[in-house]
Amino acid sequence: MYTERVMEHFRHPHNMGKLADYSAIGKVGNIVCGDVMWLYIRVEKDAQDRDVIADISWETFGCTAAIATSSMVSDLARGKTLEEAIAITNQDVAHELGGLPPVKMHCSALAADALNEAIYNYLSDQKRDVPDVLRRRHERVEKDVAALDKRYKAFLDREQAKESPPAPGESRCS
Amino acid sequence: MPERVYLDNSATTPVAPEVLAAMRPYFNSAYGNASSLHEFGREARHAVEESRAAIALHLRVLPEEIVFTSGATEADNLAILGSAYARGRTGGHVVSSTIEHHAVLHSVEWLTSHGFAATLVDVDAAGRVDPDHIRAALRKDTFLVSIIAGSNEIGTLEPIAEIGSLCRERGIAFHTDAVQAFGKIDLPTESVDLLSASAHKLHGPKGVGLLVVRKKTRLSPMMHGGGHERGRRSGTENVPGIVGFAAATRLAAQERGEVVARMRSFRARLIEGVASIPGTRLNGHPTDSLPHIANFSFQGIEGESLVMRLDEHGIATSTGSACSSPDLEPSHVLVAIGVPLSMAHGSLRISTGRQTTSADIDRLLDVLPRVVRDLRALSPFKVGE
Numbered sequence: 173m174y175t176e177r178v179m180e181h182f183r184h185p186h187n188m189g190k191l192a193d194y195s196a197i198g199k200v201g202n203i204v205c206g207d208v209m210w211l212y213i214r215v216e217k218d219a220q221d222r223d224v225i226a227d228i229s230w231e232t233f234g235c236t237a238a239i240a241t242s243s244m245v246s247d248l249a250r251g252k253t254l255e256e257a258i259a260i261t262n263q264d265v266a267h268e269l270g271g272l273p274p275v276k277m278h279c280s281a282l283a284a285d286a287l288n289e290a291i292y293n294y295l296s297d298q299k300r301d302v303p304d305v306l307r308r309r310h311e312r313v314e315k316d317v318a319a320l321d322k323r324y325k326a327f328l329d330r331e332q333a334k335e336s337p338p339a340p341g342e343s344r345c346s
Numbered sequence: 347m348p349e350r351v352y353l354d355n356s357a358t359t360p361v362a363p364e365v366l367a368a369m370r371p372y373f374n375s376a377y378g379n380a381s382s383l384h385e386f387g388r389e390a391r392h393a394v395e396e397s398r399a400a401i402a403l404h405l406r407v408l409p410e411e412i413v414f415t416s417g418a419t420e421a422d423n424l425a426i427l428g429s430a431y432a433r434g435r436t437g438g439h440v441v442s443s444t445i446e447h448h449a450v451l452h453s454v455e456w457l458t459s460h461g462f463a464a465t466l467v468d469v470d471a472a473g474r475v476d477p478d479h480i481r482a483a484l485r486k487d488t489f490l491v492s493i494i495a496g497s498n499e500i501g502t503l504e505p506i507a508e509i510g511s512l513c514r515e516r517g518i519a520f521h522t523d524a525v526q527a528f529g530k531i532d533l534p535t536e537s538v539d540l541l542s543a544s545a546h547k548l549h550g551p552k553g554v555g556l557l558v559v560r561k562k563t564r565l566s567p568m569m570h571g572g573g574h575e576r577g578r579r580s581g582t583e584n585v586p587g588i589v590g591f592a593a594a595t596r597l598a599a600q601e602r603g604e605v606v607a608r609m610r611s612f613r614a615r616l617i618e619g620v621a622s623i624p625g626t627r628l629n630g631h632p633t634d635s636l637p638h639i640a641n642f643s644f645q646g647i648e649g650e651s652l653v654m655r656l657d658e659h660g661i662a663t664s665t666g667s668a669c670s671s672p673d674l675e676p677s678h679v680l681v682a683i684g685v686p687l688s689m690a691h692g693s694l695r696i697s698t699g700r701q702t703t704s705a706d707i708d709r710l711l712d713v714l715p716r717v718v719r720d721l722r723a724l725s726p727f728k729v730g731e
Contacts, residue, residue, distance in 0.1 A: 174654075182651070182654065182655075183658060185724065188723070188724050189723070189724075199726075203687060203688050203691070204687050206648055206667060206676065206691040207648075208727070209726075231724060231726035232724055232725065232726070233646065233647065233648055233691075233725045233726060234648050235648050235650035235651050235654075235667070236650060236651050236654045238648070239651055239724060
């Protein structure tokens with residue numbers, strides 16, 4: 173079902189954990205669908221005064237494909253300028269992994285979205301211009317979240333009705 | 347790589363050597379069609395009827411009350427759709443539960459999209475159906491109640507004797523999916539009208555199941571053809587499969603005391619072992635359960651990656667996580683018993699078989715805490731902070 177590349181990244185993921193001194197985070201996914209990805213980036217100026225992703229890491233709750241795509245997107249973005257990183261697509265992530273099962277393609281989209289969101293948040297925080305392509309993707313991600321919340325409303329209402337305190341992360345859904 | 351450990355016996359089981367040996371002659375020596383007049387046919391017929399009688403004896407039903415099918419999915423479909431079609435008209439009401447196997451649930455759903463009505467009763471936090479809820483759900487036009495004997499996902503046992511009796515008092519047919527319970531617990535067949543079972547869950551072959559159809563139960567066939575199985579299920583009998591089913595049943599009956607006691611002790615050890623890992627829960631009833639199934643949830647991690655990491659260590663298990671299902675929805679059973687979604691995604695089903703050893707359980711309990719810790723290190727949701 174999974175390629176050997178996927179399994180390698182799943183067995184020995186790269187750049188895992190939380191960055192101590194990150195410039196921005198991209199948080200995507202939703203606990204109700206079982207995939208949550210947090211991507212941390214540290215942006216620095218290089219010798220040519222360009223913004224580069226000097227360091228990158230991630231924390232992911234998800235399946236084999238979600239973990240492998242997190243690992244792969246972090247490899248692809250590391251050391252890249254923000255411009256180059258913005259150009260990384262979910263197809264790039266899936267391709268580098270030797271492909272993903274069709275039902276798991278959304279995991280590669282999640283990874284690309286997490287990178288996109290981290291860069292978007294960085295530029296917004298810095299009050300810098302956000303390229304159109306980045307803004308459009310950000311708006312799409314927000315729309316996806318709203319759609320999921322709507323789709324899983326019944327589930328979420330049930331969760332909130334429960335007496336037990338919500339598990340970590342569940343509050344994001346409310 | 348150490349020897350592989352198979353702890354997914356509620357998915358399927360290895361065919362027992364005794365079963366395989368019993369089946370073998372019926373592939374290429376006594377290979378006749380059980381409907382043929384000649385000696386080859388008579389041999390096959392004899393094997394089928396002897397097998398039927400053995401299984402009937404085990405279930406305390408009459409041999410003619412057993413209908414062999416291609417598996418339990420067909421048996422469940424036959425029970426539910428066949429009961430509906432036997433009414434000779436569209437309409438009427440079925441009662442079932444929210445934790446049924448999909449073979450039952452989707453058959454009931456199909457009926458509701460074809461002019462029938464259905465009520466699915468809720469279960470408690472351990473997954474138990476309350477017979478009072480069944481009673482309350484019955485309508486004047488209820489013609490069938492279908493409740494699983496023991497849950498295939500969480501193992502919880504249902505009060506099917508009680509539900510069967512209350513159905514009988516009202517003249518309503520009662521079906522139970524006994525796929526996981528068959529051969530492991532005493533089944534109250536005297537209170538049941540229709541019962542599904544499958545050979546491959548019990549160290550028999552895949553591709554053969556049965557439906558017990560008690561006398562006077564109205565059932566329309568779903569397979570039409572040569573009138574096999576007393577007209578209730580046409581199609582040439584799967585002679586080796588049926589022989590294997592009977593051999594597996596005999597073996598299970600002989601070994602039951604010993605095997606079930608072992609399974610119970612394994613289950614208790616699993617529950618104790620997993621409880622020592624922080625942020626875990628047992629899904630299902632701690633004791634009122636099938637002996638071979640234990641289902642747990644692990645906070646902060648996702649079940650598919652848990653299964654895959656265990657697989658990397660050569661240990662086979664399964665999960666009810668959304669990521670493992672084609673529709674990306676978490677297990678309906680875990681949702682029905684109120685497992686929070688974060689925990690429903692992190693579920694792990696461990697199921698033992700007659701071949702499971704104490705060393706297998708040791709291996710799992712050695713590897714599992716490490717795998718859980720490693721996956722939690724990757725997760726944004728920290729446990730115990």
